[in-house]
Amino acid sequence: MNDDVIVCALRELRQNWRRTLAVISGYAVTVALVIVLAAVFLYSRVVQDIMIGGTGTYFVTWLPACGDISSLTEEELAGLAKGIIPAKCQEQCENCTGCNKKPYDILNEGFVVNTNTTRLLTTELAEKVAALDSLKNVSPCLMFRFRDPTNNLIFTVAGVNPQDYAVERNCVAVSDLVEGSFLDAAQPGKIVVESGFAINNGLKPGMKFSVAEEEFEIAGLVKTGVRPLNPDIMMLFADAERVINKRIHNPLEKEANIILAVSHDATHHRKAMEDVKKLLKTDSLLTTGCYWPASEALGLSGRMVWGFMLIVMLGSVMFAAKIQWSAVVERYRNLAILRAIGWSNRVIVWQLLCESLFQSVVGSLVGVLIGAGLIITLPVNSLLGVDAAMTGVLNPALAAVIFVFAVLAGLLASLFPVLRMHARLPLDDLRRF
Structure with missing residues (x-):
């Protein structure tokens, strides 16, 4: 990949700024939504830990x-008061310090x-x-x-x-x-x-x-x-x-x-x-x-929260991929013209990857900022009346994972239509699109 490919990619994004803005906005909304939902789910876990995590703990x-003292003789009781341990008690006296401190x-x-x-x-x-x-x-x-x-x-x-x-x-x-x-x-x-x-x-x-x-x-x-x-x-x-x-x-x-x-x-x-x-x-x-049902409830809730978060994340990533897919498919005719006039598939693929990378990175970063801003500014604990700050569930590692997922999904989504285009002749795309 050379500088010309990057220049062409930026020129394409600038010339079609409405489409570029739409794709970036789609990424931003998707990433912000996932981050806020993830924070809400984690917040629910924090609240649950506060409510029932300490139940019965x-x-x-x-x-x-050391045994039934009523079974001891008067002599044994007198000796016990002086610290003399009866034979029947000696086997049970580990860690005990009170044989000479009877009332x-x-x-x-x-x-x-x-x-x-x-x-x-x-x-x-x-x-x-x-x-x-x-x-x-x-x-x-x-x-x-x-x-x-x-x-x-x-x-x-x-x-x-x-x-x-x-x-x-x-x-x-x-x-x-x-x-x-x-x-x-x-x-x-x-x-x-x-x-x-x-x-x-x-x-x-x-x-x-x-x-x-x-x-x-x-x-x-x-x-x-x-x-x-x-x-x-x-x-x-x-x-x-x-x-x-x-x-x-x-x-x-x-x-x-x-x-x-x-x-x-x-x-x-x-x-x-x-x-x-x-x-x-x-x-x-x-x-x-009480601790037993509380621990069972916490375990079940934890699995449900992470399972639901995974489903939401996968759905959001697929939505981001759909955005990028649509942006590439829309340009099938233009890409077919470039191929017809001599552009190699390698150059076209690099340009599409550059465009996708730029849009996904910018859109995901904006989404992270929007999501973090909503988490910080929303008074969720005040609205629910729970003494737990929402900011405590703003997990940088989770935000980074969501960001990487969104970017990779966009890159992969831009490859699929290109590979599909590569299997056909430019004339077929010009006739179809």
Whole structure:
């Protein structure tokens, strides 16, 4: 290909500017449409991830108690309080640190997860769980069942770090507050009380409540709803550690009895739980069943979105090819004249490819700019009332793929009529067209 071919191609485009403008406009509209549709489909996926991607992606894990303590003899219980592990318990004590930290009132008090008794584990182990790639957030928790000796009231207390996301999903969140104020890491000595427990015991914000002979101010009342952990009282982790130490034989040393966890999304929730089971060597997990239908819905939606996008892209590419095909077929007679006066097929093919390349590149670039402008300016999130920016789905790689597809489709479409023309004599085209 030489400069003369390029000059002839540009002259042809300039002389027939209406046809050139029509072809470029067709490319621009097609590419812009595909980019906007692709962005809308991706946006729908983003919105769906926001709506149901985090459904049921939380769980709690623990190490179950070393066995039924009621089966131990008085001598074994006395030794257990001193840290002497009975023979029947030794096989089950991996990762446990609490054999010498049993409660004084071992029949009524102890470390629990809701109604099940648990062992202690180190916060270092919780940090190892947090290091798993499949988990989004992890937080250690202390949950202890107390008995008030003055009135024999039995209640459960959870010590948490309220700023952790895993606490919000598994135990209590600011949104659960129905009266008063929430826990604040900067304000120790305060508790929040589950509203049902508060009603049954006549408790209100501002009142005092005694835990292990230490008084706490009730900051607020909460309705925690359906969550894995359902304690009666929630306080800061450090406060819980302090009051629990008053009720056990030896003080806690960077220990917890429950690990609160949140996985990245519903589709990876099962893997996250399996990773935790493998690390802790336990099957004791408490979660919801919501993640399973959510993960199925996300998987189905994802396949449908990409499948529909592929259909739209192929249809748009075929439309772009049809534009170029029509532009070449329209010139059959002119091309036949050029062949009749001695132009070689090679020169004609190069000229048509140059014209097609110029029109497809310019039209596709204009289409990319128009599509990107529409995506940026349209307030889709405001119109739908969804907190997700449309600009986040403007994918440069996807735009580049659409651009290349459109250009290649135009080039291929310009070749087909040329090859068809090459198989006939110029006289046949002059008679027919």
